[in-house]
Amino acid sequence: MIRTYFFLAFVSATFLAVIGGCSDMGSNPPKPAGPPHITSFQPDSAFAGDTLKIVGTDFGASKGSSTVTVGGKNADTIYLWSANEIRLKIPAAAVTGNVTVTVGGTASNAVTFKVRGTVVADVSFVLDVAPVFANNGCVGCHGGTNNLRVDTYARLMLGTSLNGPVITPGNGEGSVIIKKLRGTASFGDRMPQGGPFLSNSVIDKISLWITQGAKNN
Numbered sequence: 001m002i003r004t005y006f007f008l009a010f011v012s013a014t015f016l017a018v019i020g021g022c023s024d025m026g027s028n029p030p031k032p033a034g035p036p037h038i039t040s041f042q043p044d045s046a047f048a049g050d051t052l053k054i055v056g057t058d059f060g061a062s063k064g065s066s067t068v069t070v071g072g073k074n075a076d077t078i079y080l081w082s083a084n085e086i087r088l089k090i091p092a093a094a095v096t097g098n099v100t101v102t103v104g105g106t107a108s109n110a111v112t113f114k115v116r117g118t119v120v121a122d123v124s125f126v127l128d129v130a131p132v133f134a135n136n137g138c139v140g141c142h143g144g145t146n147n148l149r150v151d152t153y154a155r156l157m158l159g160t161s162l163n164g165p166v167i168t169p170g171n172g173e174g175s176v177i178i179k180k181l182r183g184t185a186s187f188g189d190r191m192p193q194g195g196p197f198l199s200n201s202v203i204d205k206i207s208l209w210i211t212q213g214a215k216n217n
């Protein structure tokens with residue numbers, strides 16, 4: 001008798017547990033889509049005209065009005081578009097540079113992709129980067145009493161800002177200064193503080209300069 005009750009209690013407890021588990025299904029709101037994010041490429045490098053597979057998250061279920069650029073060129077030929085994968089034909093005129101996926105007006109992280117057989121001119125610190133700092137208030141706010149100074153190459157590279165080195169040579173998108181310019185740093189404000197902010201193409205150029213080694217050129 002006691003054994004039967006045990007058995008019945010066990011069965012009903014299991015039943016309730018299953019029902020309880022099921023009743024949750026469908027009532028959870030869908031996970032809100034985050035900004036698109038690129039995690040990797042296959043292959044690592046390729047020629048213009050080859051197929052590039054981009055793996056990541058939140059690309060959206062279908063292409064719609066979303067866009068992808070490879071080294072500054074819009075990819076017109078898309079073979080596949082899904083939330084986690086895009087396959088495209090690398091545009092004819094694409095050169096080594098950033099790949100960005102833009103969904104609903106929101107741009108993904110920019111990740112450098114090497115288009116083989118193309119030569120990318122070095123971004124120059126003196127001609128391309130220093131003038132950006134001089135003309136956008138950076139030197140004014142960061143040239144005097146602040147720990148970070150951006151008025152000379154040597155001071156920029158000193159590594160003594162409150163959050164350590166702001167430039168990681170070889171890794172543009174991983175550098176603190178690029179995160180501050182894109183507004184993705186984990187601390188403080190987007191730079192220049194109070195805006196107006198730099199355009200994506202200007203930030204891409206500084207990022208490429210860092211990826212190319214952050215040379216004093």
Ligand code: HEC
Binds near residue numbers: 138142187194
């Ligand atoms: C109006 C003043 C102002 C302007 C203009 C400005 N900054 Fe800043 N910046 C700050 C202040 C204040 C902080 C510290 C608080 C923070 O991180 O938001 C800071 C922090 C930073 C940091 C993080 C350094 C660290 O370790 O704390 C970087 C990198 C940076 N700025 C780069 C720039 C660049 C590049 C520009 C120009 C495109 C710029 N800033 C323009 C005021 C300014």
